[in-house]
Amino acid sequence: MMTSRTQGYIYVAITMCIWGGFTITARLNAIWHISAWDIAVLRFSLAFCILMPILIYKKDLNFLFKKEPFVLAMIGGVAYCLTSYSAFHYVPAAHAAIFLNGCIPLCTALAAYFIFKQAFDKHTWLSLSIMLSAISVMSLLMYEETGVAFGFGDLLFLISAIWWGIFTVLLKQWKLSAWHSMAGVAIWSAIVYVPIYLLFLPKHLDQASMPHLVMQTIFHGVFVVIVATLTYVEAIKRLGAFQAGSVVTLAPFIAAIVAVPLLGEPLSFAIICGLIGMGVGALQPWRWFGRKDSLQLALDQKNQLKNK
Template identity: 45%
Template sequence: MTTIHRFFEHLSPKTQGYLLVLFTMCVWGSFSLLSRVTVRWQVSVWDVIAMRFAFAAIILLPILWLNKDWRFLLHWRAVVLAIIGGVGYSCLVYTGFTLAPVVHGAVFLNGMIPVATALLLWLIFKIRPDTDTKIALIIISLTLCAMAAMILMGAYHFNVGDVIFVSCAFCWAAFSILLKEWQFTPWQTMCSSVIWSALIYLPIYALFIGFSSPDASWHHLAIQGIFHSVLVMIVATVTYAMAVARLGAFMAGGLSSLAPFISAILAVPLLGEPLNMVMVLGLIGMGLGTVQPWRWLGRRKH
């Protein structure tokens, strides 16, 4: 671990950011697939969310206590980050995956994150997108228009899950922007998201929802609980926050959103999910707008 840490520290900030994004992509790509599998495994999304926050809080609370570094949790900004990027996003995204296939999440959630990020930056901070961002937004907008035309012709029927995914995109974009603007450290971001999300969600779960997966096997529950709490809630939150600090909200959010496009393609053979022409068009257009390959071509010329 020491050797890996030394190697990482010797890299440039941008290279560190890209490696952090790569790891985050792997976790988020698996997140899409495992979230969809909850339906087959008969695991309730409300139980997954409860395990996500409870397990992560159990791990982090002793560390906070030993380090005596918890005063940042008392700031109202920590609560806002947890509501937007923790409880709010989790409830929306898990519900979305129970109602729509993985490919819909890739198109309407991850594909919309660059649009939502640019729009919120302009509305809140009056920051206009640069040239590369404008090109990406044009591609994504044209893709959405083409998809809308095909939907009107009856090639596809828009459903509630798709609407939820679009809401998720704006939720995550707001979280990314505030994270960068308020300059929370990765540790503070992770702890704020975990602790406050647990304090908000778990009492509601205990009082009004309760355990809702009586037909699920214990090992399926364990897999979902460990993955969504440790890898997604703790590890990926830190790596994403570190990537945002090094690359910015648009670049980190855009590159990280590439992973679900890959998982959407994998979901076809692995989960047997359908893939029609509307979704293929969405994957191609949103993927181009997200990856922005012309940026890399421009750098090579210089």
């Protein structure tokens, strides 16, 4: 019989495959002429069609009428998806590992500071120093190589990291279950975004082939939205938030390397420096055997004071 720790690493492996696949398939959207507007509506629509009947059957709809699922959906659903999917149309997959996944821990710490006044601990300061140094060196090398240090796609990835950082902090504070978090984000994203897409946004579905649309819809609507969310939460339960999160963070960096032969994307010395620096800063290997992160400790203390 498998131990809880072994189960945790199995869930981590599944999550890594899906998150790594997100980087590759999101980049393929640009190659297959599937716009960010289109993939977002396909993703939200399929997830809605799967989850809404389940919630109706379980008579579990009341949580949808609270503000928390709606706010999380607008930030971690609609806003995050549109900016991150759009970014892949401008820059290679390796840039996502650096400016999106690499910056998420930093943006999460900044969100905790501005929303809950949670000061940076020494680990965050060290991580921040490593990341800023890596971005500075990479930008300098890229400017020397191409004449451009920071592109529009990189800016979109950075904005996406900010959205996800805010989403993560709010998710920790509000303590919704994995099921309610995932279902609420998917359903409210569809309710808000699909009508806007149908009425106002440009549509390019006729420019992509049907097999490509079907593959992307199933992968992003089922595996990314539903499966990865549930496996990630199960991994956290068994391994802890920091260890599970650190291992899973490796997935986009691995995907960036895989994209070189698979998609024929360039991997310059500047990008290699950025990947290494941001990877170390995001993973924080010196904290591998540490306990809870400072934000979680602060939130726990805050909740304890409320209960007294």
